[in-house]
Each structure stands twice: as structure tokens, then as C-alpha cells.
Amino acid sequence: MAARPVRLALCLAPLLLVVVWGLTNRPLMYEGAARLTSADPGWLLAALGFTCLGWVAASCVRQGALPERLPPGLxxxxxxxxxxxxxxxxxxxxxxxxxxxxxxxRGIPLDRATASLALYSLVKPVAKTLVLVVFLAASPAGRQLGELVPDRRTLLTVLAAVVTLAAVAAVLLTVVQSLRRPVTALLRTALADARQLHTRPCRVLALWGGAAAMPLLQACVVASVGSAMGLPVSWAEVVIAFLAAGTAVGAVPAPGGIAVDAALVFTLVAFGSPLALATATVIGFRVLTDWLPLLPGALVLSALIRSKVL
Known part of the structure; x- marks a missing residue:
């Protein structure tokens, strides 16, 4: 009997979060919606299509990170x-x-499910960085980044932070035996699954192809919204701006990508966009990718919990 109230609370929690988020972000929602109402509807429809393809790409990466076949619809x-x-x-x-x-x-053991999430989290930034390098090498727009490229002092600071974190993790694993055993087992499982996955071309294509497509599709959403609003920045420049902003600050743990949005606005301005128009473009991007799907996504989440898929 106690399980039913708990499940009901889990079903209603996503909807409650949507309401709270909407009430606390009313100015942003109003400004983004007002800008979008005056934009070119054809380009907005294209942006919505790229947004939908982004969920397909994410599903491909999730499937590519696991040897077992998952039901595509679910x-x-x-x-x-x-x-x-x-x-x-x-x-x-x-x-x-x-x-x-x-x-x-779906019956996946906890250690293998966790290893799948770790592989997903590793492949995404690696693929995004590789795509950014390709665009910087192939497009002259990359030379316009100029002042956005970190200097040697910044790079050394980041490297020192990474080395420090790695050293702390190594010490913890060496000293704390209760932590070493599950982490070692997880790494062993992850490496075994990764080796198996990379012997299957369909999984490699889904994993790496989907991971490369995700940031490109998101950048296409930004470019489509920018085209709808008359953003004076080319598609190649928008793609590079999005990839550079996401790569630079994508690891900042901010809900809703606040740090990435600020970096994206700054990068678009560096490419020659007016500040107001760059801000409106990023707001429109968030409206289509986050705010508009928020309520339907919460409803689907509640339905999946109610049907015990989750």
C-alpha cells in the first residue's frame, strides 16, 4: 500500500518541477516567446526538426554504448x-x-548499465572536440575566434587542475579499500564492454556517429533560429561558435546550460553579431530545445514511471 503513494509522488514530481521552473523564469520565457513570434516560421520549423533529430541521435549513442539491443520506441x-x-x-x-x-x-545489470553511462559520457566530449577540430581546420571562420582561444597560462591552470583531480582520485582508490573494489570492478566491466562494442561496426557507427551528430544538430538549431531572426553570422560560424562554447565550458555543472549559453552569446558577438540579436538567438534556441519540450517531456516521464518502464 505504501508503494502507491510513492509512485504517485514520482509521477507528479516532473510536472511540479515544470511549474516551479516556469514561475521562476517568467521574464526569460516571455522574452523568448516574444522574439520567436516575430521570427520566420519556416526556419523555426527547420529548427524544430533538428531538435527532434537530436533525440534520435542521443538514442543512437545510448544504444551504441550497450551490446544488448534495446527497444527503439521506448x-x-x-x-x-x-x-x-x-x-x-x-x-x-x-x-x-x-x-x-x-x-x-530492461534487465541490464547495474554494473553494466553504469559502465554504459560512463562510456556515453566519455564519447560525447571526445566526439564534440574532434568535430570542432575538423571545423577549425576546414573553415576560415575558425581564425576569427582570436581572443577566445585560451592563453598558455589558462591552459596550464586547466592542466594542473586535471592532474590534481587525477592524483586525488588515485590516492583515494589506493587508501580507501571499500572504494577501490567497486571502482575496479566498474572499470573492468566498462573496458570489457567497450572492447566488445568496438568489434561490431553497427555499434561503433551508432556510438561515434551519434555522438558526432548530436552537437552538429544542436548547432543547426542555433543556426536555424539565427536565420529566422536575421542573425548576420554564417552557418559555419554558428557551428564553430556553438562547438567552441560547449567545449570550453560544457563541464560546468549548471542546470539548463547557463554557462554554455553565456559563452555562446559571447562567441556569436565575436563573430560580428549584435549583442541583443545574439542573446535573442540563444533564448530562441533554449525555447525550442528546452522550454517547449519541457511539459511534454514531463508528461512522458510521468507516463513511463506509471507504466513501470522506469
């Missing part, structure tokens, strides 16, 4: 619902929690 629904969960927790934790519940419901 996998896509879980990724759509994961977008709503991401507004409650920062740094992708909400999406990972939803996916973990989904994988456990």
Missing part, C-alpha cells in the same frame, strides 16, 4: 523524458538517472 521515449529530468539536476545527472532506471528495467 529508448527514444526515455531520451525525450530525460530532457525534462535534466532541468532538475545539473551536468546531465537527471538524464543519466532516467536512463539508468530504463536500462535496469
Amino acid at each position: 529508448l527514444l521515449a526515455s531520451q525525450f523524458a530525460a530532457g525534462a529530468a535534466n532541468h532538475a539536476l545539473p551536468a546531465g545527472i537527471g538524464a543519466h538517472a532516467v536512463t539508468l532506471r530504463f536500462l535496469r528495467g
